[in-house]
Amino acid sequence: xxxxxxxxxxxGGVLTxxxxxxxxxxxxxxxxxxxxxxxxxGEMMALAMYAAFVIFSTYGLDPLLATPxxxxxxxxxxxxxxxxxxxxxxxxxxxxxxxxLLAVAILLVNGLLLIFGPDAQSVMxxxxxxxxxxxxxxxxxxxxxxxxxxxAVALSLLLFFKYTRTGKAIRxxxxxxxxxxxxxxxxxxxxxxxxxxxxxxxxxxGCLLSMLVDITPMLAPELTLLAFIIVIIGGLGSLSGALLGxxxxxxxxxxxxxxxxxxxxxxxSFGLLILVLAIRPQGLLGKRSx
Amino acid sequence: MLKVENLHLYYGDAQALSDVSLNVPDGExxxxxxxxxxxxxxxxxxxxxxxxxxxxxxTFDGQDITGQPSYKVCELGLGQxxxxxxxxxxxxIKENLEMGAVINRGRAHAERNFERATTIFxxxxxxxDQAAGTLSGGEQQMLAIGRCLMGEPKxxxxxxxxxxxxxxxxxxxxxxxxxxxxxxxTVVLVEQNVAVSLKMANxxxxxxxxxxxMEGTGESLLNxxxxxxxxxxx
Numbered sequence: 001x002x003x004x005x006x007x008x009x010x011x012g013g014v015l016t017x018x019x020x021x022x023x024x025x026x027x028x029x030x031x032x033x034x035x036x037x038x039x040x041x042g043e044m045m046a047l048a049m050y051a052a053f054v055i056f057s058t059y060g061l062d063p064l065l066a067t068p069x070x071x072x073x074x075x076x077x078x079x080x081x082x083x084x085x086x087x088x089x090x091x092x093x094x095x096x097x098x099x100x101l102l103a104v105a106i107l108l109v110n111g112l113l114l115i116f117g118p119d120a121q122s123v124m125x126x127x128x129x130x131x132x133x134x135x136x137x138x139x140x141x142x143x144x145x146x147x148x149x150x151x152a153v154a155l156s157l158l159l160f161f162k163y164t165r166t167g168k169a170i171r172x173x174x175x176x177x178x179x180x181x182x183x184x185x186x187x188x189x190x191x192x193x194x195x196x197x198x199x200x201x202x203x204x205x206g207c208l209l210s211m212l213v214d215i216t217p218m219l220a221p222e223l224t225l226l227a228f229i230i231v232i233i234g235g236l237g238s239l240s241g242a243l244l245g246x247x248x249x250x251x252x253x254x255x256x257x258x259x260x261x262x263x264x265x266x267x268x269s270f271g272l273l274i275l276v277l278a279i280r281p282q283g284l285l286g287k288r289s290x
Numbered sequence: 291m292l293k294v295e296n297l298h299l300y301y302g303d304a305q306a307l308s309d310v311s312l313n314v315p316d317g318e319x320x321x322x323x324x325x326x327x328x329x330x331x332x333x334x335x336x337x338x339x340x341x342x343x344x345x346x347x348x349t350f351d352g353q354d355i356t357g358q359p360s361y362k363v364c365e366l367g368l369g370q371x372x373x374x375x376x377x378x379x380x381x382x383i384k385e386n387l388e389m390g391a392v393i394n395r396g397r398a399h400a401e402r403n404f405e406r407a408t409t410i411f412x413x414x415x416x417x418x419d420q421a422a423g424t425l426s427g428g429e430q431q432m433l434a435i436g437r438c439l440m441g442e443p444k445x446x447x448x449x450x451x452x453x454x455x456x457x458x459x460x461x462x463x464x465x466x467x468x469x470x471x472x473x474x475x476t477v478v479l480v481e482q483n484v485a486v487s488l489k490m491a492n493x494x495x496x497x498x499x500x501x502x503x504m505e506g507t508g509e510s511l512l513n514x515x516x517x518x519x520x521x522x523x524x
Binding site: 179 | 360361363376387
């Protein structure tokens with residue numbers, strides 16, 4: 001094993017990790033504002049992956065170009081889901097929220113199973129085997145594009161929160177809900193927008209991930225779990241933490257594949273999780289709860 | 291300006307307000323006094339649309355606002371400086387002020403109201419990019435009042451504006467309330483500082499265990515033996 005190989009594999013892991021990061025960002029945005037954990041997160045991601053697959057196999061549209069469409073579609077689904085389903089549960093006990101979203105998750109996975117069957121599908125774009133060569137490094141073209149698109153989506157979300165009136169109003173709700181009521185913010189609507197934005201993130205991430213991995217319905221619960229691991233490692237509710245966690249998990253999965261075998265990758269992710277919980281329980285960039 | 295009739299509010303089975311009626315004429319200062327837990331804050335929150343009353347009607351500026359959500363109530367010009375200030379601690383002072391002007395009513399005059407708020411409280415203007423959570427209690431109260439002004443209110447309900455402030459700042463807050471009233475804003479004042487608020491008020495109400503037990507001009511309550519004993523310790 002040469003240093004070049006190690007570097008290549010690790011960079012591949014980091015690139016995939018950036019797509020994971022976008023997925024986790026969606027979970028973190030929803031939790032950070034609405035304080036509801038979206039237990040159907042990976043399932044929504046699988047829905048987006050199948051959407052990318054259908055659009056690609058029917059119209060031949062590259063998932064990179066389909067990303068805005070699918071993110072938009074998931075935004076609508078998220079918005080409606082919050083308004084119609086989650087909103088009445090926001091003030092109810094956490095286990096009731098859990099059951100509700102678990103039900104959504106089960107419906108989604110089994111719906112996908114019914115329609116597409118259990119076999120793996122894949123999206124094979126023309127440049128699927130191309131790569132960029134930078135000195136001794138060989139970078140998978142698809143991974144580079146997917147990672148770049150993930151960064152672009154994540155960055156625009158962060159800018160939205162920092163500079164737009166609506167973005168600031170969403171932050172205000174998360175900062176002090178009573179204060180948001182006092183100044184007359186429309187909280188129901190802002191919550192629905194937030195769930196929509198979180199869903200759009202996971203939609204974009206699913207669309208991009210469809211180029212990197214085989215798509216099966218059973219991927220969904222794994223992705224939900226992965227999103228949790230990333231968010232807990234990065235720090236619940238911290239957006240930059242979600243990004244860092246994603247990259248770390250991507251790299252650790254690649255390392256597992258390199259050192260042992262790719263099927264052991266969860267061992268490394270969970271190992272990392274346990275390590276973080278033991279040393280820094282609030283997550284790497286999380287704030288200690290008072 | 292504000293008329294409340296036979297208001298009842300429950301938290302689960304517990305009754306917080308019982309048959310509360312109240313009248314706030316245009317341009318006046320109306321004080322509501324009472325012990326801790328008498329229901330003063332519950333009343334303010336119900337008027338602001340944050341709690342939903344079980345019974346009764348609230349009319350503001352000729353419109354029935356009973357059971358309307360807070361964002362609609364704010365839109366009509368009923369502003370609030372809430373108990374505990376309720377600023378946005380991790381956002382900057384500038385962003386806090388902007389949040390006061392998200393409602394359409396404030397959006398139209400955002401620049402003018404920003405000038406107004408920062409003229410009344412020059413200290414806010416010096417620290418626009420500082421996180422609001424790092425401000426002192428007094429400065430946070432100024433920010434809360436400034437943020438409320440950004441929404442172009444016709445009437446402001448102040449809930450314990452002097453709570454936890456140094457005496458010099460208490461003085462300043464009351465002066466600001468006077469000034470805003472002189473500029474035409476109707477004021478509802480809920481205060482633990484009973485003597486000062488009765489002196490300021492044109493009219494006042496005494497709330498006990500969720501019931502309105504007394505009302506009268508500020509001066510007449512100030513001279514009432516029961517009020518003097520119960521709230522002024524005389």
